[in-house]
Amino acid sequence: MILDALNTFAYNAAPKTASKVVANVGGHANNNLFFTVAYKGKQETAVTVTLKGSMTADGATPADIVSVAVPIGTNGAVSVAIPDNAYPYYVADYSAITAEAVTAALTLDPEVRQ
Numbered sequence: 001m002i003l004d005a006l007n008t009f010a011y012n013a014a015p016k017t018a019s020k021v022v023a024n025v026g027g028h029a030n031n032n033l034f035f036t037v038a039y040k041g042k043q044e045t046a047v048t049v050t051l052k053g054s055m056t057a058d059g060a061t062p063a064d065i066v067s068v069a070v071p072i073g074t075n076g077a078v079s080v081a082i083p084d085n086a087y088p089y090y091v092a093d094y095s096a097i098t099a100e101a102v103t104a105a106l107t108l109d110p111e112v113r114q
Contacts, residue, residue, distance in 0.1 A: 003103070003105050003107070004105070004106075006022070006023075007022055007033075007105055007106040007107070008020065008022070008103070008104070008105040008106075009022060009090075009091065009092040009094075009104040009105060010092070010094065010102055010103060010104045011103050011105075012040065012101045012102075012103055013101060013102055013103075014100075014101065014102075015039075015094055015095060015096075015097040015098065015099065015101075015102045016095055017102075019059070019091040019092040019093065019094070019104065020091075021054070021057065021058065021059040021089050021090070021091055022089065022090045022091075022106060023057075023088065023089055023090075024053075024087060024088050024089060024090055025088075032081065032108070033081075033082045033106045033107070033108065034079045034080060034081055034082065034106065034107045034108070034109070034110045035051040035066060035068065035079065035080050035081075035082055035092070035104075035106060036077065036078070036079040036104070036105050036106070036107045036110075037049045037068065037070060037077065037078055037079075037092070037094055037097075037102065037103070037104045038076070038077035038078075038102070038103045038104075039070065039075070039076055039077070039097055039099035039100075039101065039102050039103075040075055040099060040100050040101040040102075041074065041075070041099040041100030041101065042073075042074045042098075042099060042100075043070060043071070043072055043073055043074070043076060043097065043098060043099045044072065044098050045072060045098060046069060046070065046071050046072050047069075047070050047096035047097060047098070048067045048068070048069055048070070048096065049067065049068055049070055049078075049092065049093060049094040049096065049097065049104070050064050050065075050066070050067040050092070050093045051064075051065045051066050051067070051082065051090060051091075051092055052064055052065060052090065052091050052092070052093060053065045053085055053086075053087025053089065053090055054087060054088075054089040054090070054091060055087065055088065055089070056089065057089055059089055059090075059091040062091050063087070065082065065083065065085050065087065065090070066080055066081075066082055066083060067080075068080040070096075070097060074099075079107065079110040079111075080110075081110070082106070090106070092104040
């Protein structure tokens with residue numbers, strides 16, 4: 001997975017760290033982006049992480065766009081395609097992750113390696 005700083009919500013951050021707001025260049029994510037979440041350390045319970053969309057640059061009042069299940073395990077990663085949507089800004093909710101660190105980003109490739 002190739003990460004671009006402008007499309008990264010968190011990089012090796014504590015799971016409780018607030019997501020950075022990522023701009024979606026005017027909305028309509030129709031260029032086959034993927035919401036990718038990777039974690040380091042042991043994930044002790046299966047949880048769900050969610051990509052949310054917002055109409056404001058501060059990410060306020062976000063609405064769910066797509067979710068992906070994070071399985072139990074050590075040093076894992078998951079990815080899901082982002083459906084077409086009209087939100088110009090994205091935030092990620094990965095707060096349920098219990099592993100040591102999380103990386104969450106928009107990627108062009110669903111192939112994830114941690």
